[in-house]
Amino acid sequence: xWLLCVGAVIAAYLxxxxxxxxxxANAFLKKDVRKLGSGNxxxxxxxxxxxxxxxxxTFICDALKGFAACYIGKTxxxxxxxxxxxxxxxxxxxxxxxxxxxxLGHVFPLFFQFKGGKGVAVSVGIYAVCCPKxxxxxxxxxALCVLIIRIVSLSSLIATVTVITLSIVFYGYNDFRxxxxxxxxxxxxxxxxxxxDNIKRLVKGEEKKIRIRRHNDG
Numbered sequence: 001x002w003l004l005c006v007g008a009v010i011a012a013y014l015x016x017x018x019x020x021x022x023x024x025a026n027a028f029l030k031k032d033v034r035k036l037g038s039g040n041x042x043x044x045x046x047x048x049x050x051x052x053x054x055x056x057x058t059f060i061c062d063a064l065k066g067f068a069a070c071y072i073g074k075t076x077x078x079x080x081x082x083x084x085x086x087x088x089x090x091x092x093x094x095x096x097x098x099x100x101x102x103x104l105g106h107v108f109p110l111f112f113q114f115k116g117g118k119g120v121a122v123s124v125g126i127y128a129v130c131c132p133k134x135x136x137x138x139x140x141x142x143a144l145c146v147l148i149i150r151i152v153s154l155s156s157l158i159a160t161v162t163v164i165t166l167s168i169v170f171y172g173y174n175d176f177r178x179x180x181x182x183x184x185x186x187x188x189x190x191x192x193x194x195x196x197d198n199i200k201r202l203v204k205g206e207e208k209k210i211r212i213r214r215h216n217d218g
Contacts, residue, residue, distance in 0.1 A: 021062075106122045107119055
């Protein structure tokens with residue numbers, strides 16, 4: 001049954017490798033979004049270059065693939081543990097593990113020359129499974145930050161720290177909390193690493209504020 005867990009991990013990476021930013025930008029613009037704007041294959045760059053609708057579709061689908069990967073991991077881990085008689089173990093381990101792997105697939109997609117996005121939208125789907133309370137608060141923090149400072153990258157980083165911190169706090173002092181903390185922090189490291197150029201621009205005061213391109217703009 002542990003082969004089921006291995007299959008879930010592989011499935012999580014392959015799901016992550018489906019880059020919806022590239023797919024929707026190509027569908028609406030017939031261009032590779034990685035060659036437009038900031039060059040990032042993510043929601044914000046799609047919104048800026050292709051328009052609001054493809055940006056929203058990108059966000060939803062990226063979040064859904066994170067959700068699906070975690071749900072598959074959680075289910076596979078549950079059946080594997082049940083068959084092994086380890087009923088007291090927590091199946092959310094599988095969700096977190098597949099979440100990290102899915103994010104790696106998103107950042108380094110097999111199907112798109114290993115050049116993907118930054119993982120923020122994917123993390124929304126991941127935490128919807130792993131820690132729903134944290135992501136609800138995190139999305140609220142993100143929305144407020146965007147409204148106040150209008151810089152998506154900074155808002156994303158603030159929300160990321162918020163979600164990771166809360167996901168650790170919301171679990172009790174036990175072995176699972178340690179494991180979830182390690183995996184959560186791993187996802188945070190990936191997100192911050194992919195935002196290194198944004199962080200440099202933020203420090204210099206050069207990061208652009210959000211501006212959404214309408215699809216029918218010239």
